[in-house]
Amino acid sequence: MPVLDTAALLHWPVERLCGGIVAHSQLEELRKLSNQRAILVESIEIKWMTVDTKDAEIAASETGDLPRLSPVDLDILALAMATGETLFTDDYSLQNVCRNLGHLFESVSNKVSNEQWIWELRCIGCRATRKADSKNEEICDVCGSVMKVKRAS
Ligand SMILES: [Zn+2]
Known part of the structure; x- marks a missing residue:
């Protein structure tokens, strides 16, 4: 099932x-x-x-x-x-x-990704990172710029 x-x-x-x-x-x-x-x-x-x-x-x-x-x-x-x-x-x-x-x-169509990845919030100003755990953009604690969700490298 x-x-x-x-x-x-x-x-x-x-x-x-x-x-x-x-x-x-x-x-x-x-x-x-x-x-x-x-x-x-x-x-x-x-x-x-x-x-x-x-x-x-x-x-x-x-x-x-x-x-x-x-x-x-x-x-x-x-x-x-x-x-x-x-x-x-x-x-x-x-x-x-x-x-x-x-x-x-x-997979439904027989294509499976083999990569494991983690998303994180990254500050567009000072590049500080934080765990992404909501859908919202957040404000950087360090410099006050916007943090956007990015794939962690
Ligand atoms: Zn920042």
């Missing part, structure tokens, strides 16, 4: 989707992308679930990916963590968080 992201719902053959686990919030997302596909997916045997996203948010803030994840992404990550099932996703941030957690994941 793999956890499937919306790309899988959109692109996989229906028989491959059967038995998968998906978040309720994905149906709305899928409707926006393809209403026809949403109607089809609603008619097949998949498990619709919603779980608390708190642990997923903590896990995503550890790698600094939280600002890059949508509420739907967090729902999907939370489902994977709650069920312990393999997560199928092409989202590099979701893959990155899974890798950091040691959680099994696979």
Whole structure:
């Protein structure tokens, strides 16, 4: 029973989707992308679930990916963590968080990134860095300039 992201719902053959686990919030997302596909997916045997996203948010803030994840992404990550099932996703941030957690994941389109990375806030003025744990730009404690989210090198 793999956890499937919306790309899988959109692109996989229906028989491959059967038995998968998906978040309720994905149906709305899928409707926006393809209403026809949403109607089809609603008619097949998949498990619709919603779980608390708190642990997923903590896990995503550890790698600094939280600002890059949508509420739907967090729902999907939370489902994977709650069920312990393999997560199928092409989202590099979701893959990155899974890798950091040691959680099994696979790509939807058979492309998996091999790199582990960390996002950080970097000051545009003095280049000071800090862990990125929110979606917001922050102000540097050192010089008062804006800090932007960058990939840590
Ligand atoms: Zn600064």
